[in-house]
Amino acid sequence: MIEIVIDGQKCYVEKGITILEAAKTMGIRIPTKCYHPGLSPSGSCRLCSVEIKEMGRHRIVMSCMFPIENPGLEVITFNERIKKLRSFIVEMLLLRSPDDPSLKALAREYGIEDQPSHNSYTRENKCILCGLCISACEASGSAALSFINRGHEREVATPFDEPSLTCTGCGACAEICPVNFIEMEDKDGVRFIWGKIFALAKCRICGKYFATFEQLAAATGNDEPELLCMRCKQLEEARIIGHGITTG
Numbered sequence: 408m409i410e411i412v413i414d415g416q417k418c419y420v421e422k423g424i425t426i427l428e429a430a431k432t433m434g435i436r437i438p439t440k441c442y443h444p445g446l447s448p449s450g451s452c453r454l455c456s457v458e459i460k461e462m463g464r465h466r467i468v469m470s471c472m473f474p475i476e477n478p479g480l481e482v483i484t485f486n487e488r489i490k491k492l493r494s495f496i497v498e499m500l501l502l503r504s505p506d507d508p509s510l511k512a513l514a515r516e517y518g519i520e521d522q523p524s525h526n527s528y529t530r531e532n533k534c535i536l537c538g539l540c541i542s543a544c545e546a547s548g549s550a551a552l553s554f555i556n557r558g559h560e561r562e563v564a565t566p567f568d569e570p571s572l573t574c575t576g577c578g579a580c581a582e583i584c585p586v587n588f589i590e591m592e593d594k595d596g597v598r599f600i601w602g603k604i605f606a607l608a609k610c611r612i613c614g615k616y617f618a619t620f621e622q623l624a625a626a627t628g629n630d631e632p633e634l635l636c637m638r639c640k641q642l643e644e645a646r647i648i649g650h651g652i653t654t655g
């Protein structure tokens with residue numbers, strides 16, 4: 408364990424964890440938009456920036472990307488400098504996604520609501536380019552998404568903007584998107600996403616649609632997977648274990 412100081416409080420943290428993780432264990436909230444605990448951090452939104460003092464030098468780092476390696480590190484998660492930086496970032500994100508409720512809440516928190524510059528916003532909501540959907544898609548094994556174009560034209564797309572051959576319609580991208588930008592619709596046993604249509608599998612116990620057939624086949628390596636949703640599977644396993652204990 409390493410002794411560090413966060414916001415004036417001494418604490419002991421495991422070597423190698425990030426400042427963001429350490430702050431979380433201390434109940435200190437640092438805002439993020441491109442961070443997910445199950446995926447590698449990319450630092451693309453920079454909202455989690457904090458100030459550190461190390462060997463007498465102050466500097467700004469991204470807390471999601473900064474592993475704590477040495478004792479004596481001092482972290483300041485919020486001060487005027489950080490407030491200014493985060494306010495600027497929130498303004499930039501709002502330019503891309505002006506109607507997103509979580510960004511609007513951050514704007515209120517940082518006192519930047521009703522700034523004159525907001526009047527010139529185009530009201531078109533766009534992706535904030537956090538990259539979470541791409542990472543989630545890679546983690547699922549599909550790698551069907553990537554960034555295309557540059558500057559203002561930059562966006563997330565499937566290869567050549569065509570329906571992807573590797574997309575299984577799992578919907579992880581839509582679920583993880585922090586501004587609900589990705590369109591996914593489930594209707595009458597069919598899922599529409601990224602220009603593709605997927606039939607949804609029905610759970611044999613509860614009867615609910617729960618996944619696409621392609622997603623199940625990719626996850627199980629079986630073209631004829633068992634049609635059982637996660638909840639019913641857990642209940643069935645618990646029942647079998649319970650039965651085993653009772654009769655064993």
Ligand code: SF4
Nearest residue numbers: 534535537538540584
């Ligand atoms: S579509 Fe959503 S998850 Fe993907 S990069 Fe844009 S904002 Fe992030």
